[in-house]
Amino acid sequence: MGHIQVPANGEKVTVNADGSLNVPNTPIIPFIEGDGIGVDITPVMRKVIDAAVSNAYSGEKSIAWMEIFCGEKAAETYSGDWFPAETLEAIKDYVVSIKGPLTTPVGGGFRSLNVALRQELDLYVCQRPVRWFNGVPSPVKEPNKVDMVIFRENSEDIYAGIEWKAGTDEANKVVKFLQDEMGVKKIRFPQNVGIGVKPVSEEGTKRLVRKALQYTIDQDRDSLTLVHKGNIMKFTEGAFADWGYELAREEFGAQPIDGGPWCSFKNPNTGKEIVVKDVIADAMLQQILLRPAEYDVIATLNLNGDYLSDALAAQVGGIGIAPGANLSDDVALFEATHGTAPKYAGQDKVNPGSLILSAEMMLRHLGWNEAAELVVKGMEGAIEAKTVTYDFERLMDGAELKSCSEFGDEVIKHMA
Numbered sequence: 001m002g003h004i005q006v007p008a009n010g011e012k013v014t015v016n017a018d019g020s021l022n023v024p025n026t027p028i029i030p031f032i033e034g035d036g037i038g039v040d041i042t043p044v045m046r047k048v049i050d051a052a053v054s055n056a057y058s059g060e061k062s063i064a065w066m067e068i069f070c071g072e073k074a075a076e077t078y079s080g081d082w083f084p085a086e087t088l089e090a091i092k093d094y095v096v097s098i099k100g101p102l103t104t105p106v107g108g109g110f111r112s113l114n115v116a117l118r119q120e121l122d123l124y125v126c127q128r129p130v131r132w133f134n135g136v137p138s139p140v141k142e143p144n145k146v147d148m149v150i151f152r153e154n155s156e157d158i159y160a161g162i163e164w165k166a167g168t169d170e171a172n173k174v175v176k177f178l179q180d181e182m183g184v185k186k187i188r189f190p191q192n193v194g195i196g197v198k199p200v201s202e203e204g205t206k207r208l209v210r211k212a213l214q215y216t217i218d219q220d221r222d223s224l225t226l227v228h229k230g231n232i233m234k235f236t237e238g239a240f241a242d243w244g245y246e247l248a249r250e251e252f253g254a255q256p257i258d259g260g261p262w263c264s265f266k267n268p269n270t271g272k273e274i275v276v277k278d279v280i281a282d283a284m285l286q287q288i289l290l291r292p293a294e295y296d297v298i299a300t301l302n303l304n305g306d307y308l309s310d311a312l313a314a315q316v317g318g319i320g321i322a323p324g325a326n327l328s329d330d331v332a333l334f335e336a337t338h339g340t341a342p343k344y345a346g347q348d349k350v351n352p353g354s355l356i357l358s359a360e361m362m363l364r365h366l367g368w369n370e371a372a373e374l375v376v377k378g379m380e381g382a383i384e385a386k387t388v389t390y391d392f393e394r395l396m397d398g399a400e401l402k403s404c405s406e407f408g409d410e411v412i413k414h415m416a
């Protein structure tokens with residue numbers, strides 16, 4: 001049974017034949033509140049975005065928010081259905097949506113609803129920009145040097161959840177197949193072993209790297225770095241790097257530098273040289289700490305991108321301020337990098353910054369850049385005034401502790 005109430009005052013965003021968006025003055029934007037701290041951050045995000053839109057367009061534009069359900073709230077609303085079909089349909093149909101975090105149990109229970117949303121909607125790009133805001137406390141000396149945009153492949157890799165539990169018939173069957181039919185002798189303890197599969201395809205890699213390179217061109221960035229563990233996982237992570245370079249050469253005209261594999265091409269819009277390079281994933285985790293200025297746009301596999309997102313976020317103040325977007329060729333679902341932080345749920349305590357900045361990305365996606373600028377101005381103002389939530393306050397000298405909702409009000413105050 002349907003539980004989504006469509007706002008009477010709004011209209012749908014639609015996609016034009018050339019892929020651009022047709023955005024009415026009152027677009028209907030579906031939102032999932034989210035589990036855990038979703039109840040705290042989602043209303044604050046909505047209030048901040050409404051204020052930015054109202055201020056930027058003097059009331060001519062507004063968002064018609066439409067609640068849709070997934071996770072715990074869906075289970076309550078739809079008699080135990082955590083992942084209602086009409087939620088998926090709404091995200092597809094309304095083109096641009098935003099979500100709070102959703103809980104995934106560890107070790108057992110159901111598989112990630114976040115991953116399921118990405119898979120079902122083929123949201124194959126997870127775009128996570130990481131940059132420092134003036135005044136944000138950081139554990140590194142020069143956080144201002146961090147300005148990277150992660151393009152994380154969002155549909156493949158070990159993250160896809162193709163795995164079998166140790167001791168089950170399925171796991172034993174896969175082990176037997178590997179041993180008997182594939183000649184595998186390297187499974188150290190074959191009797192009681194969990195087995196996972198890591199699919200990485202040429203098509204999946206190239207569509208992700210294509211998006212990342214196009215972004216590099218459109219945003220006039222300096223370089224794209226392919227991050228992989230291809231020395232060890234040659235035919236998955238290694239192939240990701242090879243296919244990435246191949247795409248840069250074949251579709252963007254990149255020429256090898258000093259015999260390759262690094263290569264470069266001129267940005268067709270600006271004439272500036274764009275370098276395409278690669279770094280092995282473990283080395284990358286030290287590079288981002290020691291030489292962050294050398295990295296710009298990053299294209300990587302699903303699990304590497306997950307690790308890198310949180311590690312990089314820590315350098316610019318933590319995952320309380322780390323936004324993101326899940327994108328297909330037409331559908332966009334914005335979400336923060338962090339999870340449900342259950343120990344803080346319902347306490348009006350955590351930083352709503354990540355979800356607010358995810359919504360800021362959403363405003364830009366809609367072409368509402370004036371409102372997006374106001375969100376950034378408000379965030380910067382609140383942080384510079386040191387009126388911040390606990391995560392920043394505990395690291396800042398002389399800061400004034402604000403609750404989640406009070407921080408949202410500070411952001412609104414500083415938009416003026």
Ligand SMILES: NC(=O)C1=CN([C@@H]2O[C@H](COP(=O)(O)OP(=O)(O)OC[C@H]3O[C@@H](n4cnc5c(N)ncnc54)[C@H](OP(=O)(O)O)[C@@H]3O)[C@@H](O)[C@H]2O)C=CC1
Pocket residue numbers: 037100101102103104105114318319320335336337338339340341342350351352353354391
């Ligand atoms: N896309 C999604 O919906 C995601 C969902 N998850 C899910 O969330 C659940 C919890 O995961 P967990 O590993 O604890 O990771 P979380 O990201 O939820 O939290 C880890 C820590 O990060 C800090 N943190 C997170 N969000 C904020 C915020 N808004 N403001 C300030 N600090 C914040 C807190 O640190 P401190 O304790 O230092 O204050 C928190 O304890 C799991 O079920 C997981 O699967 C996880 C990631 C993404």
Ligand SMILES: O=C(O)CCC(=O)C(=O)O
Pocket residue numbers: 102103104112113114115306309337339
């Ligand atoms: O789906 C989850 O529970 C975790 C997802 C996650 O950590 C991420 O996408 O960054």
Ligand SMILES: [Mg+2]
Pocket residue numbers: 306307309310337
């Ligand atoms: Mg993560």
